[in-house]
Amino acid sequence: MTHLSQLTRRNYLIAAHDALATAFALLASFYLRFEGGEAFYARLPLLLRILPLFILFSIVICYVFNLTTTKWRFISLPDALNIMRVASILTVALIVLDYAFIFTASNAKAPVLFGRITIVLYWFLQVFALSALRFGYRYFRYSRVRRHARTEGASSTLLIGRAADAEVLLRAIESGAVKQLWPVGVLSPSAADRGQSIRNVPVLGGLDDVEDVVRDYAGRGKPISRVVMTPSAFEPEAHPEAVLMRAKRLGLFVSRLPSLESGDVPRLTNVAVEDLLLRPSEKIDYARLEALVKGKAVIVTGGGGSIGSEICDRVATFGAARLLVIEHSEPALYAVTEALTAHGTNAVIEGRIADIRDRDRIMNLMKEFKPDIVFHAAALKHVPILERDWSEGVKTNIFGSVNVADAALAAGAEAMVMISTDKAIEPVSMLGLTKRFAEMYCQALDHDLMTQSEGKPHMRLISVRFGNVLASNGSVVPKFKVQIEAGGPVTVTHPDMVRYFMTIREACDLVLTAATHALTPARPDVSVYVLNMGQPVKIVELAERMIRLSGLEPGIDIEVVFTGMRPGERLNEILFASEEPPVEIGVAGIMAAKPNEPPMQTLRKWLAALEEAIARDDRSTIRAVLKDAVPEFGSNAA
Numbered sequence: 001m002t003h004l005s006q007l008t009r010r011n012y013l014i015a016a017h018d019a020l021a022t023a024f025a026l027l028a029s030f031y032l033r034f035e036g037g038e039a040f041y042a043r044l045p046l047l048l049r050i051l052p053l054f055i056l057f058s059i060v061i062c063y064v065f066n067l068t069t070t071k072w073r074f075i076s077l078p079d080a081l082n083i084m085r086v087a088s089i090l091t092v093a094l095i096v097l098d099y100a101f102i103f104t105a106s107n108a109k110a111p112v113l114f115g116r117i118t119i120v121l122y123w124f125l126q127v128f129a130l131s132a133l134r135f136g137y138r139y140f141r142y143s144r145v146r147r148h149a150r151t152e153g154a155s156s157t158l159l160i161g162r163a164a165d166a167e168v169l170l171r172a173i174e175s176g177a178v179k180q181l182w183p184v185g186v187l188s189p190s191a192a193d194r195g196q197s198i199r200n201v202p203v204l205g206g207l208d209d210v211e212d213v214v215r216d217y218a219g220r221g222k223p224i225s226r227v228v229m230t231p232s233a234f235e236p237e238a239h240p241e242a243v244l245m246r247a248k249r250l251g252l253f254v255s256r257l258p259s260l261e262s263g264d265v266p267r268l269t270n271v272a273v274e275d276l277l278l279r280p281s282e283k284i285d286y287a288r289l290e291a292l293v294k295g296k297a298v299i300v301t302g303g304g305g306s307i308g309s310e311i312c313d314r315v316a317t318f319g320a321a322r323l324l325v326i327e328h329s330e331p332a333l334y335a336v337t338e339a340l341t342a343h344g345t346n347a348v349i350e351g352r353i354a355d356i357r358d359r360d361r362i363m364n365l366m367k368e369f370k371p372d373i374v375f376h377a378a379a380l381k382h383v384p385i386l387e388r389d390w391s392e393g394v395k396t397n398i399f400g401s402v403n404v405a406d407a408a409l410a411a412g413a414e415a416m417v418m419i420s421t422d423k424a425i426e427p428v429s430m431l432g433l434t435k436r437f438a439e440m441y442c443q444a445l446d447h448d449l450m451t452q453s454e455g456k457p458h459m460r461l462i463s464v465r466f467g468n469v470l471a472s473n474g475s476v477v478p479k480f481k482v483q484i485e486a487g488g489p490v491t492v493t494h495p496d497m498v499r500y501f502m503t504i505r506e507a508c509d510l511v512l513t514a515a516t517h518a519l520t521p522a523r524p525d526v527s528v529y530v531l532n533m534g535q536p537v538k539i540v541e542l543a544e545r546m547i548r549l550s551g552l553e554p555g556i557d558i559e560v561v562f563t564g565m566r567p568g569e570r571l572n573e574i575l576f577a578s579e580e581p582p583v584e585i586g587v588a589g590i591m592a593a594k595p596n597e598p599p600m601q602t603l604r605k606w607l608a609a610l611e612e613a614i615a616r617d618d619r620s621t622i623r624a625v626l627k628d629a630v631p632e633f634g635s636n637a638a
Contacts, residue, residue, distance in 0.1 A: 015059050021129035022058040022090065023051060027120035030114070041052045050097065057093065061086050067130065068301035072137040080131065087126040094119050115587045142174050154182040155253070156222060158213065160243060161186075161230030163193045163203065169230060169257050170199045178268060182243045184224060185213060189238045207238060210246045228268060229256045244271065248550070271549065283588055284509045286318070292373070292516045294319035299371040300415075301356055301404055302378030306331025306469065307419055310508040311375050316345040318512075324369045325351040326362075326378070356400035363403075366411035373515065374408040376401060376418040377550045379435070383423070386430040391614060394507065394622060402441055409445070409459055417515045418442055420463040420528075426632045428570050429519060433633050435624055439463045439528060440629070441607075442595035446527045462518045464511045465593075466531035476539060480546045488558035490543045493565050497539040505529065510589050517587055526585060528593040597630070 031049060034040035062068050065082040086331075098114050145421055159166045172178040185204035188194060193203045204213050210227075217224050227247045234240045234256075247254045255268040298315045302308040303325035309332075316323055324341070327333035330353060337351040348472045349548055350369075352363045356378045366374070379397050386393040401418060408416040423432035447462040468475055483490045514529040541563075544554040552558050565571075583592040597603075606629050613621035627633055 004411040004425065007442075011068050014072075015062065017133065018062045018067060018130060019055045019059055020117065022055050022126065025122055025125035025129045026051065026054065026094075028204050029118050029125050031116040032121055033115060054090075054093070054097075058086075058090055061089050062130075063188055074097065075134045075138045079134070083127055083130045086130065087118045090126060091119055091123045094122060117239060155226040156217070156224045157181045157183050157226040157228055158210070158224050158252075159183055159186045159201070159228050160207065160210075160233040161232065161238075161257075162190050162232040163196065163198050164256065165230030165232045166201070167198050169228065170201060174199070181228070184217065184222065187213065189232065189235070194514045198368050207233070207243055210243060211250065214250050214252070224252065226253045226255070229254065229271065231257065241276065241545055245548045246551070248552075256512060276288050279489050284506075284511075284513065288516050289314070289512045290318045291517070292318070295321045296372040297322040297324075297370060299326060299366065299369060299374045299408075300481070301326045301374070301376045302419075303351070304329050304336045305377060306475075306504055307508065308375075308377035309336045309339070310504045311344065311377060311511065314505075314508050315375070315510060316340055316343060316349070319345075320347045322348045322369070324353040324365070325349070326354050326356070326365065328353065328355045328378070329352065333383075356404055357395050359399075359403045359407075362407045363410060366407040366413075370411055371408065371413045372415075374404065374413050374416040374621055375511070376404045376416060378404075379419070381421070381431060382433050383429050386434075387566075390430040390617075391617070391622065393430045393434045394610060394614060394626075397431070398437050398441075398610065399607075401438035405442055405461055405473045408461075409449075413459055415460040415462070415515060415519055416442070417511060417518075418461070419511065420465045422465050422467045422530075424465060427630060429635070432492070433630055436630050436633075437606075437626065440597040441603055443527045443605050447597065448600050460518045460527075462514065462527050462529060464514050464529045464531065466502065466507050466510075467550045468499050468501050469507050473490060475543065476547070480543055484552070484558060485548050489561040490554075490558055491545065491561050492540045492543055493540075493563055495540050495562055496571050497565075498536045498571060499539060499543075501537050502531070506589075513587060514590050517585055517590070526592040528586075530591050530593055532589045603629075 026047075030043070031040060034043070047505055059068070065086050067079070067082055070082075094114050098119070114154050132256060157345070159169060163186070166188070169178065170183060173181055173183060184199045185202050186193070187209055188203050189205055189207050191206070194205060196203050214224050227243075229240065229243065232238065233243065244254060254271050256271050257268060273608050293315050298320045300308050300312050300315065300323070303312045306326035308325075312323060312325055325333060325336055325340075327336065332352045333353060337349055338348045340347075340544055353363055354365055356362055356376075378400060380393050390599060405416055418438060420435050421432065423429055424436040424439055425432070427436050429434040442461040449458040449461075452458070480490055500601075510531045514531075517529070518526065539561060543560055547554045547558045547560075550558075554560055582595055585592050609625045610622060612618075613625065
């Protein structure tokens with residue numbers, strides 16, 4: 001369907017308006033130039049013969065410059081420039097007509113039809129005629145939005161951030177995209193903004209002036225009830241925690257305007273702890289991710305968990321044709337499939353209850369579904385729990401991963417992507433140990449397939465390591481929230497405990513990005529990817545930030561208590577083992593670890609020994625096998 005065939009009745013009405021505007025501008029300029037005298041009436045018949053063709057020409061020019069397809073309620077500076085371009089082209093057309101009239105007249109000294117004065121008048125009148133109703137309508141809509149905001153109980157709001165960010169929000173309020181806000185002023189971290197106005201909203205001061213501005217407006221009987229923080233308010237030099245604490249203490253409701261880089265409609269959200277970690281996210285090539293999954297059949301194991309459900313959402317968003325969610329928990333499976341269905345994607349969503357430990361069940365499901373890509377997110381991940389119930393970690397994280405890898409291969413998948421952890425590097429916990437063993441199996445199988453294929457396409461098996469994701473199930477963030485809401489204390493294991501953090505969305509997008517790299521022929525030898533987690537964060541600082549986010553003061557309103565390190569924990573996580581140096585792969589936010597795995601024959605012997613020991617509940621044998629497989633393991637698990 002062509003762009004022209006998509007024009008609506010509204011577009012035709014706009015075209016009719018522009019045609020009338022052109023006729024008015026030309027006739028009015030002609031009349032004014034000759035003051036309605038004899039010269040006007042002498043030229044009028046020729047003008048009327050030319051007018052219909054000139055109007056048709058003007059409609060084409062207006063269409064070319066998008067004047068007939070632009071909604072008037074969003075008219076702006078680019079549209080004003082287009083109006084001037086259209087008027088200039090039509091003016092040039094009149095000049096050409098004038099010269100054509102002179103050269104075709106029987107009398108070489110015949111007077112011009114329009115003349116320079118008429119043409120200059122025409123340009124101004126044409127700009128006016130095309131602009132008046134458009135900008136009049138825009139002002140009408142702007143006034144109506146402001147009037148409704150005042151009469152419908154909109155919150156008096158203080159905007160925090162630089163002028164450019166504030167202007168985005170103000171435009172959204174004017175267009176009606178953001179409702180129930182009445183902006184009274186802006187506080188900017190930039191000294192250059194102060195004393196200025198942004199779309200008639202004054203910049204009242206800097207970020208340290210929150211209390212003074214709020215008290216001033218309260219004294220004038222115009223109390224401020226809300227604060228909106230824009231992206232620039234979360235830059236380190238803006239000290240967002242201090243602003244948040246002041247706003248909370250003043251009893252103001254605080255929300256934020258997320259970054260608009262993705263082109264989303266402006267919307268307000270609650271301020272979250274992710275906003276205070278001040279870690280710049282990696283730029284994601286979304287076209288690359290879409291190319292990976294568009295039209296594909298995808299399976300996600302553990303699809304009801306934090307990482308699994310986000311991968312499901314991203315896969316559906318990027319155009320997968322079919323998506324099978326495998327989940328052991330019935331409530332989690334129901335929740336994720338309902339959310340995906342409500343998301344409104346074109347993917348066919350199916351959810352199945354299954355335990356990855358059940359080899360036959362996983363084999364049958366994958367053969368039936370015939371996936372192109374398998375994302376393996378199912379795992380037991382809570383460090384202290386696995387230190388106590390270590391055999392369950394072996395069953396799920398090792399044998400479950402082996403089952404998924406073998407089933408994906410048997411079903412003819414293009415790739416299997418296993419979600420791993422930074423705790424797998426020189427592990428000191430059963431979580432890290434079992435994940436490292438699963439990594440080695442995937443590496444060995446990938447190596448064997450590559451060797452057997454002799455350069456032909458084969459299934460890729462990769463593992464992607466990253467650290468903690470914010471607000472995931474079992475992470476410290478939900479725990480701290482509950483403790484703060486209960487009035488404290490907030491418990492931290494050790495004052496020097498340090499971890500890497502990233503958002504769930506960024507982690508999952510980078511997992512998909514790693515998969516796109518693995519499926520290219522450039523680096524078939526890479527099978528373990530490591531996400532760039534940025535700078536590590538001290539857990540005690542994270543706890544203090546969350547307390548301040550709640551408008552409270554650490555150590556005064558909420559106590560922070562140190563409880564001691566738990567089994568399987570270490571103070572600092574590492575991203576690469578000494579035996580597997582990092583390899584740059586040319587993809588932002590991702591590095592690779594050099595393969596370092598024993599041969600598959602050795603791994604299968606270990607697996608057979610583990611299976612026998614698990615059946616006998618022989619803890620010492622299990623530990624000896626795992627220690628043999630991962631010599632650097634230093635767990636204190638009993």
